[in-house]
Amino acid sequence: MSVRGFVVLAVVLATAVPAVAIADGPPNAADLESELVCPTCKTTLDQSDSPVAQRMKAFVRARIAAGDSEQQIKDALVDQFGEGVLARPPRGGFGALAWAFPLAALGVGAVAVAFLVRAWSRRRVVEADEARLDSRLERLVDEELARFDA
Amino acid sequence: MGYRARLAAQGAAIGLVALLFILLAWSLLHRDGGSLAAAANRGERPTAPDFTLDRIDRDGKLTLSSLRGKVVVVNYWASYCYPCRAEAPFLEDVWRRDRGRDVVVLGVDWQDFRGDARRFMRRYDVSFPVVHDGPGDVGFDYGITGLPETYVIDRQGKVVEAFIGAINTDEDRARLRSAIADAHTT
Numbered sequence: 001m002s003v004r005g006f007v008v009l010a011v012v013l014a015t016a017v018p019a020v021a022i023a024d025g026p027p028n029a030a031d032l033e034s035e036l037v038c039p040t041c042k043t044t045l046d047q048s049d050s051p052v053a054q055r056m057k058a059f060v061r062a063r064i065a066a067g068d069s070e071q072q073i074k075d076a077l078v079d080q081f082g083e084g085v086l087a088r089p090p091r092g093g094f095g096a097l098a099w100a101f102p103l104a105a106l107g108v109g110a111v112a113v114a115f116l117v118r119a120w121s122r123r124r125v126v127e128a129d130e131a132r133l134d135s136r137l138e139r140l141v142d143e144e145l146a147r148f149d150a
Numbered sequence: 151m152g153y154r155a156r157l158a159a160q161g162a163a164i165g166l167v168a169l170l171f172i173l174l175a176w177s178l179l180h181r182d183g184g185s186l187a188a189a190a191n192r193g194e195r196p197t198a199p200d201f202t203l204d205r206i207d208r209d210g211k212l213t214l215s216s217l218r219g220k221v222v223v224v225n226y227w228a229s230y231c232y233p234c235r236a237e238a239p240f241l242e243d244v245w246r247r248d249r250g251r252d253v254v255v256l257g258v259d260w261q262d263f264r265g266d267a268r269r270f271m272r273r274y275d276v277s278f279p280v281v282h283d284g285p286g287d288v289g290f291d292y293g294i295t296g297l298p299e300t301y302v303i304d305r306q307g308k309v310v311e312a313f314i315g316a317i318n319t320d321e322d323r324a325r326l327r328s329a330i331a332d333a334h335t336t
Contacts, residue, residue, distance in 0.1 A: 039261045039286050051230040052261045059263065080263055082285035 027070035032060050035087045036077060044087055056085075184293040187312035190301070195308040195336075198224070198301060199291040203281035206259055206267050212281050215307065220252045221333040222303040223326070226289055227257060229266035231297040233316035238274040240323060241300075244330070245278040252305075253330055254279070260297060261286040302326065304333035 033045040038053035045053050045060075056077065063073045077085045189196045202213040214222065225241055227234035245255035257280035259267040264282055271280060283289055292301065300313040311329035313322065 039284075052228070055230055055263065055266070080284050081261065082287075084285050 026067070027064055027073065029057075029061050029064055032064075032070060032073060033057060036060070036074070037085050037087050039081050039084060056081075184295055186293050186309060187299070187301075187314060190309040190312045195304070195310060198222075198303045198307050198309050199288070200307075201281075201283075201288040201291070203258070203283055203288060206264055206280045206282050207271065207277075212256070212279060214256070214303075217254050217256070218307055219305050220254050221305060221330055223253065223255045223330065224292075224301045224303060225255065225257050226260045226283075226292070226294050226297055226299045228260050228262040228297050229270040230262065233318065234298045235270075235274060236318045237298060237316040238270075238276055240317060242274070242276055242278065244326070248330065252334075256281070258283050258288060260289045260294070300326070302329040302333050304336045306336060308336070310336070 030046065036045045036056065037043065038045055038048040038050055038056065040050045040052050041048045045057055059077070060073055063076065068076075074086065083089070186196055186199075198214065200213065200215045202211050204210075205212050214224070223241070223244065225237075227238070241255050241257075244253070249255075255278040257276065257278060259280055260283045262282075262284070264284075267280065267282065270276070292299070295314065298313075298316055300317060301309050302311045304310050310333045311325070313326065317323060317326055
């Protein structure tokens with residue numbers, strides 16, 4: 001392995017190891033509270049002090065202390081309060097629509113923009129051709145006038 | 151873009167805005183349950199929104215309309231609601247005294263943990279049927295604005311009277327008994 005290859009590998013490993021460690025570590029209560037919604041006030045738990053939000057926060061902390069994963073905690077809360085407690089909709093089932101719709105809208109928008117840009121650029125080419133034609137005609141008229149004057 | 155294409159795009163945009171407006175209006179009308187309590191207390195007897203929810207006191211589900219022919223006292227509560235604790239013994243008393251007279255007290259545990267609700271039921275000796283409305287959708291259909299709230303529903307499924315807040319004074323208790331008697335006569 002070249003020196004350059006070794007350096008690249010070292011950098012990749014140095015950045016990958018902490019990422020794996022974070023992913024495998026216990027969930028963070030503050031992060032979870034920003035990803036869960038209070039069913040009464042419809043804001044994330046970190047923004048709410050309603051009685052049910054306080055109870056949910058206590059539940060999250062108790063489950064973290066008990067060793068539950070982030071997914072286990074979210075699943076338990078969905079079982080109690082429904083999928084509305086997730087600030088981000090699930091990627092599967094009906095929730096996939098929430099992810100797919102903006103992407104589809106983005107795609108449709110991109111196609112529409114491309115179509116419009118193409119239409120405008122074609123119009124400019126035609127206008128430029130027309131302008132070129134006009135200058136040629138002008139030159140012919142000038143030549144005819146010059147011949148007429150002569 | 152041609153004239154027709156532009157016209158079609160404008161029409162689609164206007165249609166989309168109109169659709170969003172209709173959805174917004176529908177949502178507001180169907181969430182305005184506060185009007186249900188107000189209508190009931192004006193004597194209009196609106197139809198109680200039907201629901202099917204999981205039971206907490208035992209396995210299975212319970213549908214409100216399956217109780218048609220009985221007077222139903224629907225009580226929205228939660229374990230973290232302090233005023234609910236004060237009124238629970240009175241509702242239990244109503245259930246025990248009137249259940250033989252076709253009166254059902256039905257608790258709806260609203261936006262609460264089932265485990266907490268069961269502990270509440272044990273602590274306050276609640277033996278009437280209780281269902282779980284975790285997401286709170288049924289409560290929103292009734293337009294509840296806080297906890298507790300209680301709706302007296304007659305034999306035909308119409309709301310006779312609504313109680314916003316705890317039933318914890320002699321006057322409130324007399325009003326509930328009067329509403330139950332009234333619901334029996336219709």
